[in-house]
Amino acid sequence: MGEASDEDLMARVARGDAAAFRTLTERYAVRAVVLARRFLGNSADAEDIAQDAFLRVWRAAPRWQPTAAFGTWFYRIVVNLCLNHRRRREFAPLEDAADIADPAPDALARLARGHEDRALARALADLPPRQRAAVLLTYWEGLSNARTAEILDASVSGVETLLVRARRALRTRLGPQPGEE
Amino acid sequence: MTHDEFEHLLAAHGADVALWPEPARRRAREVMARDPSLAGLLATHAALDVRLARARSAGPGAQDLAAGRRVVARLAALPLPKQDARAPVRWLPSWLLALDLRPAWPSIAALAGMAALGFLAGLSVISPSQLDAAMGDGAHPQVTADLSMIVFEPGPPEESAL
Structure with a gap:
């Protein structure tokens, strides 16, 4: 017997x-x-959310x-809680990049990659909340x-407009990307 | 196709033009042939895509998995609250319902009452002669009631309305 769908589970939860x-x-x-931590930049707050x-x-x-x-509805709840939470507290972006898995073969590459990941986390942190949510949901969560x-x-x-603005801001904040020039 | 439209397509479909839907792909290639700066813009976005994709492909780390387990454990240990079986207010956007935000009519009514009281109190401090002058003649009845004597103490808003 297969796993119960989210919707079946919700009917039982109801x-x-x-x-x-x-x-x-x-x-x-x-x-x-993960979504809340990426949004807030803070693991403890993410657990509370x-x-x-x-x-x-x-x-x-x-x-x-x-x-x-159900997943759409649940993400909506998480995002709205993050948006409300963010109004009250500032972002703490540096925690974010620490646990990104690192397939780099040597220490120098690992260092460079860690630096890039932290820069990306900081640039995301500077985005207005809705742009940030759009980037996280589409590019990081992989949603349509x-x-x-x-x-x-x-x-x-x-x-799409949120993403256009977010991408412009990210390009400006990150400067030339690896592989460019 | 304008520069802005090109960027919009980039945001909608990513930096790989080969994956764009056909009409947009053909027009993008035409406009890129005329405007070499768009190729540079495309390369910049492609590099950004790579960076974002790398963050995504990393997946949840050990800290996230541990945090997820803690959340499940905390929820299992908590007494679950009472479920809310009230029918949803259909005209409210569902995200408002998700946040348990409902109309605060009692608070709004109290605010409107305060505004009306303020208006009446303002009227009461204008003397009848000033009122007559403002109205342009003396044919209006005199204001004699001291409206500031009206005491209005709105009750605290109900907790469920907040």
């Missing part, structure tokens, strides 16, 4: 099934933490309508522009 809720949390906890997002899922489950994928638009409650062309 009836107060704590085991189904636990399965959902196990399925989405890392994704929630993830926990809060799951508690909101639990509370709102009886009202949930499966008109969109249409799904990102659903999560950000925007049109697809609105998301």
Whole structure:
């Protein structure tokens, strides 16, 4: 028998099934933490955001309508919590690059790559929140522009505009990219 | 195709023109043949794509996996709150519902009441003669009530409305 779909689990969660809720949390906890950490630049805050997002899922489950994928709805909750959280606290970007896996064969390349990753994290940190969310969802989470638009409650062309502005800002802040010149 | 349209396509489809949908791909190649600066712009975006893709391909690190496990453990240890079975307010955007933000009508009503009281209190400090002068003749009834005596103490907004 295959794994229960997110939507099946949510139907059970809506009836107060704590085991189904636990399965959902196990399925989405890392994704929630990663997205929140990349957004906020702070692991401890990211854990709080993830926990809060799951508690909101639990509370709102009886009202949930499966008109969109559960993942889309859940990402929306996480992103909105991050947007609200960000209004209260400043970003701490340097923590972000530390755990990016490093396939570089030698120390010098590793050092250079770490420097580039930190620069990218800082440049992302400087983006306005919605541009930052659009970049994280499309380029880092690998979601389509249409799904990102659903999560950000925007049109697809609105998301593309956010990405155009974000990419301009990133190019300016990062300067010449590796491989250029 | 303008420079801005070209950048919009870059954002929508990435820096690999071969992956763009056909009409846009053909027009992009035409405009790049006429404007060499666009090739430079494309190269810059391609390098940025590589950098972003590298961050993505790294996937969650050990810290993230540990953080995920902590979240699951904390949620398993917490007493789960009461579920909210109230029907959703359909005209509210779902992201507002997701944040449990509901209309704050009681607060809005209290604010409107305060505004009305302020208006009335403002009227009360204008003397009848000033009012007559402002109205242009003396044919209007005199304002005699001391409206500032009205005491209005709005109750605290309900917690559920915030």
